């Protein structure tokens with residue numbers, strides 16, 4: 001199926017590793033020019049080289065921190081100068097602070113502050129600066145990566161759930177406000193996706209944690225990165241043009257509700 005997005009320009013935030021980098025690969029495979037944004041310049045450059053070599057589209061690495069208004073401003077100016085605007089915005093973010101804890105054990109104000117800045121404020125900063133680069137082109141796609149915890153909170157995930165719910169609310173407001181300009185705004189809310197790229201604990205999950213997670217879904221397994229990137233790429237497509245203000249869950253049936 002031709003997704004109708006070849007030649008478009010996408011910004012993927014938090015994209016030097018993991019889901020963000022995989023989403024950038026998937027969009028470039030559809031012929032999209034991609035701008036990568038994350039803090040470590042060396043990792044970002046390596047990802048940009050790999051994506052450009054594999055897919056042959058233009059890939060630009062802009063190092064910066066989503067929580068910094070100055071870095072986001074520099075990103076916007078680079079996009080305007082190099083591409084004249086933006087068609088597809090993928091709002092991926094860094095993770096909530098590690099390790100995860102029960103809600104009442106989250107007594108450290110610094111962790112709440114970090115979670116807010118990383119997951120909610122960074123996404124808002126980028127969205128509010130990039131939307132003007134998208135309006136006036138008559139077509140656009142904004143897709144935020146949130147979490148299935150927004151619909152069914154997972155144990156020990158309040159530092160994520162609280163702020164992902166905020167992102168979901170922000171995106172719904174944005175969908176209502178900018179729909180008339182042809183820009184759709186949606187969320188993809190994953191859970192139980194394979195994160196073996198993060199290695200063993202403390203960064204990644206232990207085998208016991210992974211085994212327990214597999215039992216949370218009727219499919220009895222973790223989801224693959226490709227199963228997330230496929231949904232994101234579809235939402236970015238021409239065919240997804242009548243979907244806006246929605247959250248699409250990618251969680252293997254973990255959520256127990258009817259819809």
Ligand SMILES: NC(=O)c1ccc[n+]([C@@H]2O[C@H](COP(=O)([O-])OP(=O)(O)OC[C@H]3O[C@@H](n4cnc5c(N)ncnc54)[C@H](OP(=O)(O)O)[C@@H]3O)[C@@H](O)[C@H]2O)c1
Pocket residue numbers: 013014015016017018019020037038039040041043064065066067092093094095096118122145146147148189190191192193194195198
């Ligand atoms: N796997 C799942 O089942 C699941 C479920 C729900 C939600 N999620 C969410 O999906 C997102 C991606 O997960 P992942 O496993 O790919 O994460 P990851 O491997 O930790 O990668 C995170 C990326 O974000 C970048 N980053 C972190 N803080 C940043 C900042 N302040 N500004 C710019 N870039 C920043 C990192 O690069 P630098 O460090 O160089 O900046 C890196 O490229 C996370 O928010 C995660 O919580 C995952």
